[in-house]
Structure formats: structure tokens, C-alpha cells
Amino acid sequence: QVQLQESGPGVVKPSETLSLTCTVSGGSISGHYWSWIRQPAGKGLEWIGRIYYTGNTIYNPSLKRRATMSVDTSKNELSLELTSVTAADTAVYFCALTLVVAAPWFDPWGPGTLVTVSS
Amino acid sequence: SFELTQPPSVSVSPGQTASISCSGDNLGATYASWYQLKPGQPPVLIIYQDTKRPSGIPERFSASNSANIATLTISGTQAMDEGDYFCQAWHNRIVVFGGGTKLTV
Numbered sequence: 500q501v502q503l504q505e506s507g508p509g510v511v512k513p514s515e516t517l518s519l520t521c522t523v524s525g526g527s528i529s530g531h532y533w534s535w536i537r538q539p540a541g542k543g544l545e546w547i548g549r550i551y552y553t554g555n556t557i558y559n560p561s562l563k564r565r566a567t568m569s570v571d572t573s574k575n576e577l578s579l580e581l582t583s584v585t586a587a588d589t590a591v592y593f594c595a596l597t598l599v600v601a602a603p604w605f606d607p608w609g610p611g612t613l614v615t616v617s618s
Numbered sequence: 619s620f621e622l623t624q625p626p627s628v629s630v631s632p633g634q635t636a637s638i639s640c641s642g643d644n645l646g647a648t649y650a651s652w653y654q655l656k657p658g659q660p661p662v663l664i665i666y667q668d669t670k671r672p673s674g675i676p677e678r679f680s681a682s683n684s685a686n687i688a689t690l691t692i693s694g695t696q697a698m699d700e701g702d703y704f705c706q707a708w709h710n711r712i713v714v715f716g717g718g719t720k721l722t723v
Contacts (some may be wrong), residue, residue, distance in 0.1 A: 538655075544706075544716055546715065552690070557712075600667065602667075602707065604663060610660050611660055
């Protein structure tokens with residue numbers, strides 16, 4: 500059973516870059532799609548984007564090109580960078596295995612990591 | 619832009635049937651998925667490809683998707699089913715989530 504674990508700084512200053520890592524265990528990154536999804540406190544889920552193990556990506560246009568995802572197959576890790584953060588980027592960030600048959604769904608998810616944007 | 623609309627809250631008595639709707643323009647033309655969220659826990663997939671249940675999800679969870687509405691149905695609702703439920707679809711190469719429904723049992 501694939502397990503995912505997000506990690507990151509916890510607090511990021513406004514206008515700086517948020518960097519997160521998702522470590523995959525119990526399976527290989529290769530051959531799969533992976534997504535980043537976030538949930539601000541008290542709000543709904545927002546899909547950030549999807550990456551294939553080859554590095555091909557699709558991003559949510561709502562993030563206005565601030566997000567960059569990457570994979571490191573040698574480490575079995577995914578990464579997310581989000582530039583020019585503001586308080587609106589404060590959220591729990593999840594990584595998830597993305598299964599795709601005509602349309603995607605997400606299973607399993609990591610436990611999530613809280614990122615707070617604050618000076 | 620494509621949006622998925624869910625009722626903010628649904629209440630149900632234990633043992634009764636709960637229905638949560640998710641509406642979107644021509645939603646039935648794509649697959650819908652559903653997730654359960656509880657405080658402090660990651661989302662759990664409960665329905666994918668409109669009607670399929672992952673292994674480990676109880677049979678009391680079922681769903682449909684047709685025309686403009688996807689519906690999640692929980693038969694014989696239990697106290698443990700209390701939580702937030704989100705629908706999700708794929709439209710123009712973007713994943714869209716509904717706003718979520720808080721189920722109170």
C-alpha cells in the first residue's frame with residue numbers, strides 16, 4: 500500500500516517561496532500521476548496541479564503560474580514550489596496518488612502539512 | 619468557469635438515508651468522485667468513476683451521476699459517517715472540487 504508524507508517549513512513569510520516535499524513509500528513514483536491539493540482552514544479543497552513521473556505537468560490556472568511541481572525518481576519524492584505567497588496561501592497541503600481513467604481521482608492522500616504565511 | 623455546487627449542510631438521523639447532491643453544467647458527461655473528510659485526517663476516497671467503491675468502503679455508500687447532478691447516498695447512516703463530503707470532477711483539463719457538504723448525524 501502506497502503511503503505519502505508531506506514535509507515543509509510550517510511558516511513562510513509573505514512574498515517568499517513555499518517549498519514542500521512529498522515522500523512516497525511502499526511503491527514507486529514511476530508509472531504514476533501525482534497531485535498537490537490544498538485546503539485553507541474552514542474552506543474547500545483546491546487542486547494545485549498534477550505531475551507524471553516523467554515530469555509532465557498540468558497546473559490549475561487559478562494559481563497564475565506561481566506553482567512548480569517536480570519529481571525525483573531516485574529519491575521517490577515529489578516537490579512543490581509556490582512563489583510570491585500571501586496569506587491566502589495559508590492552507591493544509593496534501594499530495595495524492597492520482598489515478599486516471601478518462602478522468603482523475605485521488606487515492607491515497609498524505610496526512611497533509613500545514614503551511615502558514617506570516618511575517 | 620466550471621463550478622460544482624453542493625449544499626452546505628445535510629442532517630440525517632442515525633439509520634436513515636442521507637443524500638448529498640453535487641450539481642454542475644453537464645456533469646454527467648464526465649466522471650464524478652467523492653471524498654470524506656474528518657478533522658485532522660486526510661481525505662478518503664469513497665466513490666470514483668461515478669459509482670465505484672474502493673476496497674474497504676462500506677456498501678452503504680453509493681452514488682450516481684446523470685445530466686447535471688451527481689448524488690452521494692448513504693444508506694443506514696451511522697454516527698461515524700459524520701464529516702465533510704466533497705465531490706470532484708474533471709473539466710477542460712482541470713480538477714474541480716465542490717464546496718463541500720457537512721453531514722450531521
